[in-house]
Amino acid sequence: MKPREIRPGVYWVGVNDRITELFEGLWPIGREGISYNSYLVTDEKSALIDLSKEMLSDDYLAQLSGVYDLASLDYVIINHMEPDHSGALKRILELAPNAHILGMSKTVRMLKDFYGLTENITQLTNGEELSLGKHTLRFVYTPFVHWPETMMTYMVEEQVLFPCDGFGGYGALDGGIFDDTCTNLPFYEAEALRYFTNIVAAFSKSVLSALGKFADMPIKMVAPSHGLIWRKDPGRILELYRTWSEYYHQPADAGITVLFGTMYRNTERALNAALDGIAEEGVPVSVHDVRKTHVSYILPDLWTQRGVLVAAPTYEGKLFPTAMDVLMMANRKRVSHKTAAYLGSYAWGGGAQADFEHIAEKMEWQVLNGFGFLGQAETADLDRAHEMGVQLARAVKAGE
Ligand code: FEO
Secondary structure (H helix, E strand, O other): OOOEEEEOOEEEOOEEEOOOOEEOOOEEOOOOOEEEOOEEEOOOOOEEEOOOOHHHHHHHHHHHHOOOOHHHOOEEEOOOOOHHHHOOHHHHHHHOOOOEEEEOHHHHHHHHHHHOOOOOEEEOOOOOEEEOOOOEEEEEEOOOOOOOOOEEEEEOOOOEEEOOOOOOOOOOOOOOOEOOOOOOHHHHHHHHHHHHHHHHHHHHHHHHHHHHHOOOOOOOEEOOOOOOEEOOOHHHHHHHHHHHHHOOOOOOEEEEEEEEOOOOOHHHHHHHHHHHHHHHOOOOEEEEEOOOOOHHHHHHHHHHEEEEEEEOOEEOOEEOHHHHHHHHHHHHOOOOOOEEEEEEEEOOOOOHHHHHHHHHHHOOOEEOOOEEEEOOOOHHHHHHHHHHHHHHHHHHHOOO
């Protein structure tokens, strides 16, 4: 994709990545792709805001060579040091030997740790401004959105926010780079949520803190370093992120996420009875087969729905492993304020329910009465599963 002038003198010079299978080595993006958005400001002084991943350096440099001679570059602004944004730095510096690198204090240390760089680096302070001529950049320290060194850059005259990881999303850009020129906005919003829950959710408190720091700064455009640039409705992505971040300390939407696993369909039959009970109460439900579904795709529902039903059997005296894997990731991502229940089959001694309740207690989830049953579900078990579905749905509706 060619560079685009997004505001006078300000260019998107990003690149798409449709090759990487696992973002951060963890999260599937093989089908969806991702973009590494970089921005070039040309003025009396010039600046690059965030770069690209190293493996795409050739594409990235080709982008830049179409609009600017890097030999004249004055500044490289490092909002965030993670190598998906800084990986091309050494290649850039080879072509821009006079460029100064700007970042917060922890960035200075990381530049040495990651790239052995110690010269031509200027340490910024929170709120500091840099005039490039017609454009003034203001640097706002926003630690832990996503790493401790992270800042966001605000272009004062144009009222553009460059938040790097913040307000970003998965999804390569299919030609249209703006919210009003892409042809599948629901896809990008869904992928923003998946990205949020995979990458940012554990730092929700920091997102809310960052939003507070920009409360008095008008924002006409949100230009993150992953995903769409929001110019028609920049408030949309800010409010989505605010809503999602609020779920770290309050119950989410009325809905139930089912973590379902089975070996010989005994648990599946009991789950179907529970789903009948949930449906009778009219509560939305999302069933995820933990045997087949990567946790990346489960986290969005788990984060945004306040009910959880774990329907999975006992395996070697513990909870079915792939169900436990999801719960361990939920614990790591600080998924909280859930009302949950357990249901599942066991062959001789059980153990899954206690295993589930142990980790649920760690996450401070409210756990309703669940149960395990021997072998296949008898009529009494199916009735009990149905009733459990009703009770869980009612608790979720009541906001418990
Ligand atoms: Fe897109 Fe935290 O890096």
